[in-house]
Amino acid sequence: MIAPDRVVQRLIALGFVVAAGLLASACGQPAPAPAAAPSSATAEAYAPGLGEIMTLQQMRHVKLWLAGDAGNWDLAAYELKELGEGFDDVIKFHPAHEGSPVAPKDAIPRMVTVPLMDVQAAVDKKDSRAFEQAYDAFTKACNDCHQATNFSFNLVQRPATNPYPNQVFAPARK
Numbered sequence: 001m002i003a004p005d006r007v008v009q010r011l012i013a014l015g016f017v018v019a020a021g022l023l024a025s026a027c028g029q030p031a032p033a034p035a036a037a038p039s040s041a042t043a044e045a046y047a048p049g050l051g052e053i054m055t056l057q058q059m060r061h062v063k064l065w066l067a068g069d070a071g072n073w074d075l076a077a078y079e080l081k082e083l084g085e086g087f088d089d090v091i092k093f094h095p096a097h098e099g100s101p102v103a104p105k106d107a108i109p110r111m112v113t114v115p116l117m118d119v120q121a122a123v124d125k126k127d128s129r130a131f132e133q134a135y136d137a138f139t140k141a142c143n144d145c146h147q148a149t150n151f152s153f154n155l156v157q158r159p160a161t162n163p164y165p166n167q168v169f170a171p172a173r174k
């Protein structure tokens, strides 16, 4: 997957090139060499909001369930890895949050790491029952952190339906 900051970087770079071309043609001069891509400082300046990262976590949390429920352990493992990377991004971009009494950088290792590893263990064993239990415990960890950070109104649960009709969750037949 292309990281959102890469997309933004590319769009900015494209904007520079197009603008330079328009300017040059308006002046009746040949277009100069394309402007250099924005400095890494510009790219660094884009940080995804915590709410944006969480929205992606929400999607992966849904897909993790749909994958595990279908016994698609490869997809479940992939979604788990993405969830882990998402929490790494939370720590990187939002070590603290809006006067929250608990800093995400402290809450994540304390609340999420073990439940995430338990889901991983169930996926590794391809154990549906263990997966269900570990998934619910992991979901509780999401909500425990929402509680701890004063966002308890963001309550997540096992998805009851599949909002992704364009993706196959059943394991591929080998």
Ligand code: HEC
Binding pocket: 050, 051, 052, 054, 055, 057, 058, 061, 083, 090, 097, 103, 104, 105, 107, 108, 111, 112, 138, 139, 141, 142, 143, 145, 146, 149, 151, 154, 156
């Ligand atoms: C660090 C503790 C923490 C953990 C762990 C955590 N969240 Fe969050 N979550 C937050 C905070 C804080 C917000 C509010 C972010 C904001 O201010 O925009 C939030 C917001 C959300 C939102 C609302 C997003 C929106 O803009 O509509 C959803 C959905 C969400 N989290 C899902 C999850 C899921 C699913 C998990 C577990 C896989 C999870 N969260 C784990 C702290 C956490």
